[in-house]
Amino acid sequence: ITSFAKSFKEAQAYLIPLMLLALTPGVMSLMPGIKFTATLATVPLVNIVLLAREVLAGSAEWNTALVAILCNTIYALAALVLASRLFGTDASMHGSKGSWSDLLLRPRETQLRPTADQMALTMAIMFPLYFIASSSLSGLPEWFGFDSDLTTKLWFSAGVSVALILCVPLMAAWYRNIQFKSTFLLSMPAAHAWLGLLPAVVLLGGSAWMFAHEIFIFAQNFIGTINFELFADYQERLKSVPLVVVLIAFALTPAVCEEVLFRGFVLSSLHRFSQSWAVVLSAVLFGLMHVLTSNVLAVERFLPTTFMGLILGFVAVRTRSLWPGMLLHSIHNGLLLSMGHYEDELARRGILVDEGEHLPAVWLITGAIVFVVGIILILRSPPIDQPEEYPVSTHLSHGST
Numbered sequence: 001i002t003s004f005a006k007s008f009k010e011a012q013a014y015l016i017p018l019m020l021l022a023l024t025p026g027v028m029s030l031m032p033g034i035k036f037t038a039t040l041a042t043v044p045l046v047n048i049v050l051l052a053r054e055v056l057a058g059s060a061e062w063n064t065a066l067v068a069i070l071c072n073t074i075y076a077l078a079a080l081v082l083a084s085r086l087f088g089t090d091a092s093m094h095g096s097k098g099s100w101s102d103l104l105l106r107p108r109e110t111q112l113r114p115t116a117d118q119m120a121l122t123m124a125i126m127f128p129l130y131f132i133a134s135s136s137l138s139g140l141p142e143w144f145g146f147d148s149d150l151t152t153k154l155w156f157s158a159g160v161s162v163a164l165i166l167c168v169p170l171m172a173a174w175y176r177n178i179q180f181k182s183t184f185l186l187s188m189p190a191a192h193a194w195l196g197l198l199p200a201v202v203l204l205g206g207s208a209w210m211f212a213h214e215i216f217i218f219a220q221n222f223i224g225t226i227n228f229e230l231f232a233d234y235q236e237r238l239k240s241v242p243l244v245v246v247l248i249a250f251a252l253t254p255a256v257c258e259e260v261l262f263r264g265f266v267l268s269s270l271h272r273f274s275q276s277w278a279v280v281l282s283a284v285l286f287g288l289m290h291v292l293t294s295n296v297l298a299v300e301r302f303l304p305t306t307f308m309g310l311i312l313g314f315v316a317v318r319t320r321s322l323w324p325g326m327l328l329h330s331i332h333n334g335l336l337l338s339m340g341h342y343e344d345e346l347a348r349r350g351i352l353v354d355e356g357e358h359l360p361a362v363w364l365i366t367g368a369i370v371f372v373v374g375i376i377l378i379l380r381s382p383p384i385d386q387p388e389e390y391p392v393s394t395h396l397s398h399g400s401t
Contacts, residue, residue, distance in 0.1 A: 158248060
């Protein structure tokens with residue numbers, strides 16, 4: 001705001017409305033009946049003031065506090081990259097390197113991949129909207145005049161994922177005139193490449209869940225935030241829904257939407273980093289996104305989800321295509337959902353282990369062998385030719401400036 005001012009006095013005049021706006025959340029927190037809800041936890045300024053009030057009163061809850069912290073972290077990173085894009089590193093000596101029109105107007109020249117600031121701004125818009133929509137999912141069908149049965153809610157959940165996780169990065173790429181094929185790795189592997197990729201994806205999808213389960217048990221020993229009674233009740237309710245609906249809502253839709261966002265838009269925006277750092281950073285963001293399921297705290301999900309993000313990122317970078325990762329993601333989610341759907345039958349056959357218990361050693365050893373074979377097949381598969389080497393450069397990993 002002050003960058004538009006021509007003098008110190010004019011800058012002060014510009015800041016007065018902003019200061020008054022910043023005081024509003026403090027006044028709101030003193031009003032009776034204002035509760036620190038999950039929705040308010042996504043609102044800038046309001047969330048941190050209400051969180052401070054709850055902390056001082058000794059009544060802060062982990063779920064809303066974590067939402068506020070994650071949202072503020074995303075907002076802060078977006079503000080930093082925005083300032084960096086507008087002013088550059090030498091702004092104090094040589095003036096601004098950019099302008100507001102650079103961010104607001106659609107560029108004429110086509111970009112090969114998004115930049116980090118474009119990714120951060122997209123995430124700053126998408127994440128709060130997705131959290132609010134998913135938190136309000138229980139009431140969405142009634143708002144649109146539909147029955148509130150579980151099947152309808154699953155369809156609405158899939159619609160929310162498509163509208164926000166899928167469409168927001170696609171719209172951002174279109175508006176900033178970013179090339180879709182290179183950004184989202186839309187090149188399809190050749191038919192002969194699938195002879196090795198398809199078995200590799202099946203092997204990885206059928207074995208990775210074992211290690212994700214063990215990582216989840218490990219995380220649970222340190223942090224236990226999931227209410228398994230509520231989880232078990234929801235799993236029982238899911239058994240009444242046709243399996244095909246569950247697979248579409250929780251396996252196919254997330255696989256398509258999340259791969260487009262994280263292994264497409266996010267991963268390609270980190271092209272200035274080395275391949276390893278790009279995969280790790282996108283996997284961490286992928287894990288953070290899954291920490292919160294609606295308004296339920298699930299910190300234990302961070303490590304296993306990040307682990308899956310590393311595998312999916314490796315597959316995307318190695319094959320230079322989003323399609324094998326989508327298939328792998330679908331198989332992984334679909335296998336777990338199918339096991340939950342047929343839980344009673346599997347338990348009668350002695351195949352299923354109790355919740356929170358380690359898998360048998362024989363399973364883990366077999367899974368490790370299958371997993372390694374899948375990785376070898378991915379490494380042996382020929383990557384798809386791209387306009388440029390993916391990522392574009394690795395200069396940051398070599399210490400260059």
